[in-house]
Ligand SMILES: Nc1ncnc2c1ncn2[C@@H]1O[C@H](COP(=O)(O)OP(=O)(O)OC[C@H]2O[C@@H]([n+]3cccc(C(=O)O)c3)[C@H](O)[C@@H]2O)[C@@H](O)[C@H]1O
């Protein structure tokens with residue numbers, strides 16, 4: 001049986017940076033060659049970054065991507081990696097249109113191209129807007145084994161290229177991916193890859209990218225599973241990694257080129273240099289799965305870090321209220337960027353409690369971030385007096401003075417402003433537009449309030465286990481949440497209990513349940529009407545909220561697109 005050493009390069013490209021991404025591929029291909037691999041696979045569209053959105057529609061970008069892949073092939077040969085079979089995702093354009101493609105590179109040339117067949121067009125994906133599906137299946141004979149290539153969504157749909165490869169006969173399938181993180185998706189992926197490997201009758205080597213791209217985080221979790229469902233290797237989440245392993249594959253001998261399931265099958269035999277003689281590698285230990293909180297924290301840290309760095313910022317600023325949301329965002333920012341890159345500002349008004357000031361100062365002390373106090377009382381007074389503001393207008397001007405202060409500090413010092421709102425607040429519109437809703441990035445906008453508390457407790461206990469000081473003040477976790485916009489205000493005065501609220505929101509937002517479904521879920525009719533009205537009315541606020549990391553199946557934004565101007569209400573009268 002031929003032994004094949006493969007390497008999966010789980011790397012972090014940057015959208016639009018064709019030169020930088022080519023350098024990345026060269027650097028990791030070199031590592032793969034040094035490890036003795038004969039095959040290296042890179043993620044989906046690694047050369048352009050992913051997703052490129054409407055850049056795909058620009059002919060200039062497609063031309064640059066095609067040129068970049070040809071130049072990359074030459075470069076790999078020039079640096080002595082020509083004998084490696086490299087599979088590299090890129091954006092292609094041919095007579096039929098734009099393609100989400102994989103180039104197979106060997107000895108200085110692109111020897112085969114595969115265009116993604118199944119295009120995802122749900123959730124955050126719009127691939128029918130950009131790409132033309134492919135129906136050609138190149139199968140490469142390399143060191144006696146027959147290798148097929150597919151791209152991400154190709155394994156998420158029944159039928160299609162995997163079934164066709166199974167019928168034609170292959171010994172290995174390389175699946176290159178840009179699969180964004182969602183809670184619990186790692187389990188779904190592993191099951192899926194196992195199912196498809198059985199269908200292909202061959203192991204599937206699945207390589208996913210890592211890193212943040214606007215609202216998406218790619219978590220890696222690359223894996224190799226054989227046709228019997230055995231996990232052969234698994235990379236950790238959220239870190240770059242070269243997963244190298246030796247595969248004992250059934251020797252090729254597959255010859256069918258009959259069209260299978262509408263696919264045009266071509267076989268190409270590549271000359272392999274004589275195999276080096278090396279000791280087989282011990283089977284790599286699969287990365288241990290992360291707990292739910294560790295995984296979410298890893299996603300939030302990655303999303304924040306990459307948004308900041310990939311957009312050229314070196315530091316962030318946020319308002320520290322002493323409350324749980326700003327404390328958790330501060331802790332995430334410190335984990336993502338280091339304490340020296342985080343600036344926290346306490347901005348007390350005349351309604352601010354003593355504990356809000358002391359808890360904010362304690363957050364700074366525990367995390368080591370830069371701390372400053374900027375009282376807003378005089379600014380607020382000027383607006384209130386000049387415009388004769390009372391009630392809600394007076395309350396909101398406090399949040400707006402804070403927002404303006406943070407943006408001024410951003411302009412003056414170049415910090416990116418972090419908005420601290422969580423998913424529950426976004427759902428019910430519990431924030432002041434152009435006030436605490438200002439910012440460039442909103443790290444916890446997809447985290448429900450109850451999960452914010454859970455993450456805070458988890459992060460503190462992690463610190464304790466490592467013998468470090470817990471970064472989040474205990475009082476910020478345990479005190480009743482309050483916006484402190486008027487004396488004695490607490491969230492519970494105007495919102496249902498957060499446990500209950502999050503359960504309703506989960507069904508309405510994630511589950512898209514209507515009124516009747518929510519009744520069947522066991523919620524009180526009055527509660528349903530109240531919560532749904534709040535959610536529906538706040539669409540305009542969500543549209544203007546900064547981007548932030550997606551961790552759920554349905555984040556606000558691309559995953560959930562509702563009209564702002566919308567007269568439809570889910571209520572009892574709408575039941576038929
Ligand atoms: N459909 C629409 N399209 C575009 N704009 C629309 C709009 N409807 C209203 N507006 C505009 O929005 C304004 C109302 O929104 P806004 O000014 O935000 O005010 P509003 O939503 O009425 O009040 C803010 C609420 O958030 C709570 N809050 C504030 C700050 C922090 C927290 C917290 O705990 O985190 C909670 C606060 O207690 C209050 O209940 C209107 O005056 C109007 O200008």
Ligand SMILES: Nc1ncnc2c1ncn2[C@@H]1O[C@H](COP(=O)(O)OP(=O)(O)OP(=O)(O)O)[C@@H](O)[C@H]1O
Pocket residue numbers: 318319320321322323324325326327345346347348349352356402420421425436481482483484
């Ligand atoms: N006194 C303050 N000093 C600095 N920033 C503040 C202050 N009050 C509010 N903010 C900012 O506005 C955001 C919204 O705060 P608010 O207290 O109104 O509600 P919250 O959603 O409960 O947030 P938190 O849990 O952080 O208090 C805070 O997270 C913080 O960034």
Ligand SMILES: NC(=O)CC[C@H](N)C(=O)O
Pocket residue numbers: 044120151152153154156177178179180
């Ligand atoms: N890039 C893709 O085709 C991703 C789609 C796929 N369903 C995933 O999330 O993994």
